[in-house]
Amino acid sequence: MRVVIQENYDKMSKWTANYIAKKINDHKEDRPFVLGLPTGSSPIGVYEELARMNKAGEVSFANVVTFNMDEYVGLPREHDQSYWYFMHYYFFDHLVDMKPENINILNGLAEDPEAECARYEAKIASYGGIDLFMGGIGVDGHLAFNEPFTSLTSRTGLRTLTTDTRIVNSRFFDNDPEKVPAYALSVGIGTVTDAKEVIILINGHNKANALAKTVEGNVSQKWTCSALQMHPAAIIACDESACDELTVGAYKYFLDVEKNERL
Numbered sequence: 473m474r475v476v477i478q479e480n481y482d483k484m485s486k487w488t489a490n491y492i493a494k495k496i497n498d499h500k501e502d503r504p505f506v507l508g509l510p511t512g513s514s515p516i517g518v519y520e521e522l523a524r525m526n527k528a529g530e531v532s533f534a535n536v537v538t539f540n541m542d543e544y545v546g547l548p549r550e551h552d553q554s555y556w557y558f559m560h561y562y563f564f565d566h567l568v569d570m571k572p573e574n575i576n577i578l579n580g581l582a583e584d585p586e587a588e589c590a591r592y593e594a595k596i597a598s599y600g601g602i603d604l605f606m607g608g609i610g611v612d613g614h615l616a617f618n619e620p621f622t623s624l625t626s627r628t629g630l631r632t633l634t635t636d637t638r639i640v641n642s643r644f645f646d647n648d649p650e651k652v653p654a655y656a657l658s659v660g661i662g663t664v665t666d667a668k669e670v671i672i673l674i675n676g677h678n679k680a681n682a683l684a685k686t687v688e689g690n691v692s693q694k695w696t697c698s699a700l701q702m703h704p705a706a707i708i709a710c711d712e713s714a715c716d717e718l719t720v721g722a723y724k725y726f727l728d729v730e731k732n733e734r735l
């Protein structure tokens with residue numbers, strides 16, 4: 473696992489956007505580059521930078537297919553807290569050459585959620601899998617909506633949100649946890665770790681415990697993010713304040729090995 477420690481959120485975002493743009497630009501195959509994407513406040517800076525690069529002609533999304541991690545159950549697309557809305561508002565609407573038919577987001581209004589999730593997995597497989605999955609994590613270490621105690625081999629499916637997550641996410645729902653949908657559709661931990669590469673954004677002091685558990689904790693379904701330790705090419709892109717609970721030895725090690733690292 474690589475842990476790329478940047479001084480602040482802005483630098484973490486720019487580093488990650490550059491990394492993703494380089495992967496897209498280096499992709500010379502005929503088949504599209506398949507990119508997994510998250511919502512949340514963590515990736516907004518990456519989306520802004522990628523959109524800027526796209527407008528400046530530094531990266532094209534014409535041959536990119538995207539799959540989002542998750543979606544609330546019960547919110548229509550037009551709801552300003554749906555992840556469909558979020559993705560268009562913060563990212564897709566700002567790209568000059570993203571093809572709408574290449575955007576995949578789970579349908580939280582599907583009559584048969586299990587069938588919708590099976591369709592999603594099959595569609596990912598039809599492209600030959602995900603090349604690069606970008607993600608974020610919750611303060612309890614959830615990856616996508618894979619809450620504590622979700623199987624580390626889980627596939628896309630219906631998830632029940634924990635009270636903790638509904639409280640944390642209530643900041644977008646009038647600070648009322650009851651207004652936060654109780655269920656979501658989410659890719660599984662296995663879906664994420666099947667990707668050829670995974671890059672997880674972790675920023676801010678409130679994620680310090682989750683970062684430490686991801687990097688130094690035991691591999692455990694209690695901290696679903698810890699499954700990344702089993703991935704052959706996982707990167708944690710983080711800022712200084714998210715490192716507050718790493719051991720000094722680990723912190724120094726990651727700074728040292730990344731000193732001469734190229735993108």
Ligand code: GLP
Pocket residue numbers: 510511512513514515541542607608609610611614615616617637641
């Ligand atoms: C939600 C999403 C996660 C995301 C998490 C963290 O719960 N389902 O995919 O990683 O929020 O969000 P933030 O980046 O705002 O801390």
